[in-house]
Amino acid sequence: MxxxxxxxxxxxxxxxxxxxxxxxxEDIFALGYINSLFAMELVMFIEKTFxxxxxxxxxxxxxxxxxxxxxxLVERLQSAAAAA
Amino acid sequence: xxxxxxxxxxxxxxxxxxxRAFVDEHINPYADAYDRAGAVPEELxxxxxxxxxxxxxxxxxxxxxxxxxxxxxxxxxxxxxxCSSVRSLLTVHGMLSWALQRxxxxxxxxxxxxxxxxxxxxxxxxxxEPQAGSxxxxxxxxxxxxxxxxxxxxxKKWITGGRRADLFLVFAQGPASTVxxxxxxxxxxxxxxxxDDILGTRASMLAEVTFSDVRLGPDALLGPAAxxxxxxxxxxxxxxxxxxxxxxxxxxxxxCLEASAAYAARRxxxxxxxRDLPLIQAKLSEMVTDVRAARLLVADAGRLKDAGDxxxxxxxxVAKYFASTAAxxxxxxxxQIHGANGCGPEYPVARYYRDAKVxxxxxxxxxxxxxxxxxxxxxxxxx
Numbered sequence: 016m017x018x019x020x021x022x023x024x025x026x027x028x029x030x031x032x033x034x035x036x037x038x039x040x041e042d043i044f045a046l047g048y049i050n051s052l053f054a055m056e057l058v059m060f061i062e063k064t065f066x067x068x069x070x071x072x073x074x075x076x077x078x079x080x081x082x083x084x085x086x087x088l089v090e091r092l093q094s095a096a097a098a099a
Numbered sequence: 100x101x102x103x104x105x106x107x108x109x110x111x112x113x114x115x116x117x118x119r120a121f122v123d124e125h126i127n128p129y130a131d132a133y134d135r136a137g138a139v140p141e142e143l144x145x146x147x148x149x150x151x152x153x154x155x156x157x158x159x160x161x162x163x164x165x166x167x168x169x170x171x172x173x174x175x176x177x178x179x180x181x182c183s184s185v186r187s188l189l190t191v192h193g194m195l196s197w198a199l200q201r202x203x204x205x206x207x208x209x210x211x212x213x214x215x216x217x218x219x220x221x222x223x224x225x226x227x228e229p230q231a232g233s234x235x236x237x238x239x240x241x242x243x244x245x246x247x248x249x250x251x252x253x254x255k256k257w258i259t260g261g262r263r264a265d266l267f268l269v270f271a272q273g274p275a276s277t278v279x280x281x282x283x284x285x286x287x288x289x290x291x292x293x294x295d296d297i298l299g300t301r302a303s304m305l306a307e308v309t310f311s312d313v314r315l316g317p318d319a320l321l322g323p324a325a326x327x328x329x330x331x332x333x334x335x336x337x338x339x340x341x342x343x344x345x346x347x348x349x350x351x352x353x354x355c356l357e358a359s360a361a362y363a364a365r366r367x368x369x370x371x372x373x374r375d376l377p378l379i380q381a382k383l384s385e386m387v388t389d390v391r392a393a394r395l396l397v398a399d400a401g402r403l404k405d406a407g408d409x410x411x412x413x414x415x416x417v418a419k420y421f422a423s424t425a426a427x428x429x430x431x432x433x434x435q436i437h438g439a440n441g442c443g444p445e446y447p448v449a450r451y452y453r454d455a456k457v458x459x460x461x462x463x464x465x466x467x468x469x470x471x472x473x474x475x476x477x478x479x480x481x482x
Contacts, residue, residue, distance in 0.1 A: 032478070044327070051330030055338075056409035058331065063407035071202065074328035 020065065021086040027060050028082065039082040054079070061085065067092040113155050113166055115173040121150050122181035130182035133302035134450050137295055138262075139185055148218030152178070152189065154196035161200075161208060162216030169401035172346040176397070179350025180357075183454035184302035186350065188221070190343040190462075191259045195222030195268040198279065198336045202322035207281065210318075211266065223264035224340065225255040225282075225308055226333070232464070235270070235277060235333065240310065242271035242278050249280060249320065251288075251313040259461075261306030262293045268321065269310070270333055275325035279332040280315060288313035299453035338412055340462040341419040342400055348422035348458045349393045351451055355426075355433035356386040358448050362437055373436070382432045389429060393422040413475050420468040423458035430455035 021039050028043060029035060031053065035046055043049060057079060058069055067089060078088045125146050133139050147153060156171050157163025166174075171193070179186040196215045199207060214220035231237035240253025251271060258267075267282045267289075282289065290309040297305060322332040360383060363373035373379050396418035403411035430452040434441035441448045459465045 049327075051327075051334045052412060054327050055331045055334045056412060058328070059407055059409040059411075063409075071204075071323060071328075074323055074326065074331075076327040079327060 019086075020089050021082050023064055024061070024082045024085050024089075027057070027064075031056070037082075039086075042080050043082075044076065044080060057085075061089060065089045065093065067096065113151060113164055113170060113174060115170075115177060118150075118152065118174050118177040119180075121146075121152075122177050126178065126181035126185055130185070130302075131444065131447055131450060133182060133184055135301075135444075137301050138304055139182075139188060139302050143185070144188075144218060144221070144263075147185075147189070151216075153192050153218040153221075154216050156193075157196060157200060157212060157216045161212035163212075167401070168342070168404035169398055172342060172397045172401040175343045175346035176350040176353070176394070179347030180354045181350070182302070183347055183351060183451075183457070184300045184304075186343070186347040187259045187300050187303040187461075188263075190340055190347070191224040191264075192218075192222045193343055194224045194336045194340045195266065197339045198268055198321060198332060199281075201335060202279070202332055204318075206318060207321065211281070215266075220265045221260060221263055222266050222268065223258055223260040223308075224336065225258050225261075225267045225269040226337075227257045228254060229256045229307075238270065238272055238277065240269065240271040242269075242273045242280055244274060244324075245314075248317050249278075249315040251280060251282065251310040251315060254307060254309045256307045257294065258306050258308050259300070259303045261291060261308050262304035267308060268336070273324055273329075276329040277333060278324050278329060279321040279336075280319045281321055282310070282313065282315065282319065286313055286315065299450075299455070299457040301453070334412075337462060338415055342397070342404070342415045344458055344462045345393070345400070345415065345419035345422045346397050348419070348426040348455070349390060349397055351426040351455050351458065352386060352390040352393060352422070352429050355429045355448065355451055356383065356390055358446065358451070359383060359386065359433045359436045362440075362446070379436060382429075382436060386429045386432070389425040393418070393425050396421055413472070416463075416468050416471055416475075419462065420465055420472060423455070424465060426451075426455040426458050 025039060037043060062069060073088060078084055125143060151164050152174060155164045155166040155174060156168065158165045175186055175189060178189055199211055211220065215222060228238060228240060240255065243250045251269065253271060265284050269280045269282050270277055271280060288311045292307040294305040294307060323329045363379050366373045400411050400414040400418045403414050433448040434452050437446055437448050440446050
């Protein structure tokens with residue numbers, strides 16, 4: 016679990032917010048304490064951990080709403096990079 | 100967004116030693132004169148461009164040197180050792196350049212990148228307003244979409260380099276959230292009013308910048324116009340500013356140390372050299388210790404930036420808080436060591452003292468920093 020894309024994203028979120036008890040499909044923005052600082056950290060984490068660049072066009076909230084949607088984003092970016 | 104964070108660090112083409120030599124030759128001897136004149140001369144601005152110091156982290160393809168952020172911090176420390184006003188100009192120029200590199204479109208990078216790298220275009224950062232500082236939610240400057248572009252109205256205050264800058268990175272309230280706009284100085288409706296007689300960084304050419312029915316094209320928008328990422332442009336840009344101020348504050352402490360050691364070595368009181376007095380030795384030992392600690396904190400934040408590690412944001416808060424408070428404390432002690440001479444124009448420590456106080460306020464006051472650092476403590480150790 017922890018070595019999967021989703022597991023690593025979940026690990027980052029729960030490490031950042033230990034009090035958060037969420038599932039992979041749960042909206043992290045509904046937790047109420049997500050701010051621009053965490054958003055920045057989240058994007059940096061994804062770019063560094065998965066060696067991808069998130070283009071401006073992909074920086075919309077639906078791509079970051081859940082661990083599952085972020086996993087989809089990473090897989091999409093990795094596929095695009097591999098095909099390039 | 101570019102691939103800055105996924106690039107391997109490049110070999111250093113600028114290093115601390117070469118920048119230190121540049122500062123000692125071109126800035127240090129004249130910094131007090133800049134302070135009194137309330138401006139940095141054009142000749143120095145051009146020399147900084149020739150030395151490649153304006154935005155050295157920009158990639159060679161845009162005319163930069165592709166330096167890593169640790170080196171960027173070292174450059175700003177060395178320039179800060181010589182003159183906080185000059186370093187402040189580098190700070191805001193670097194903030195705009197970094198935001199462009201991180202968020203700019205290919206067209207924006209092509210249009211502005213090479214000129215920013217060379218210093219042919221100087222940048223400034225416009226966030227603070229007469230009634231809104233760190234409270235970005237209180238920003239009243241408005242950006243209204245119209246005809247595919249934007250119409251900008253409002254006023255920004257305490258804009259470092261505003262008197263001289265050619266390009267402003269303006270943060271305004273858009274329809275959905277804060278937006279970042281690139282505004283050339285010569286756009287109709289942009290007004291510049293110099294701010295004089297300030298406490299410190301007196302040569303940083305501060306200004307109030309007003310925007311009255313300023314019409315901008317769609318290419319003015321930097322980064323997203325809305326959504327959760329819109330605030331990230333501001334967060335990331337401020338992070339670079341804090342990093343620069345932290346590094347510059349280390350430079351102030353180093354300058355205080357060098358000036359105080361030199362003065363204590365040649366000054367006597369009651370037949371005893373200052374250098375032999377335990378109370379003076381105590382002050383110097385604190386300077387030596389704090390400058391090393393602050394330098395390490397800045398380097399740590401820079402290393403995390405180079406690694407693309409999100410922990411850099413909190414590390415930068417800590418570095419800026421520690422370094423700026425150390426600068427204010429040791430600048431006061433440097434004046435104390437110099438006695439009455441420290442209050443006069445013959446020695447630079449009075450300038451350090453005035454400049455250091457500013458470091459505790461800009462890019463997020465130290466009270467805001469302590470609140471943020473405490474929140475991190477609660478998050479990690481008392482969730």
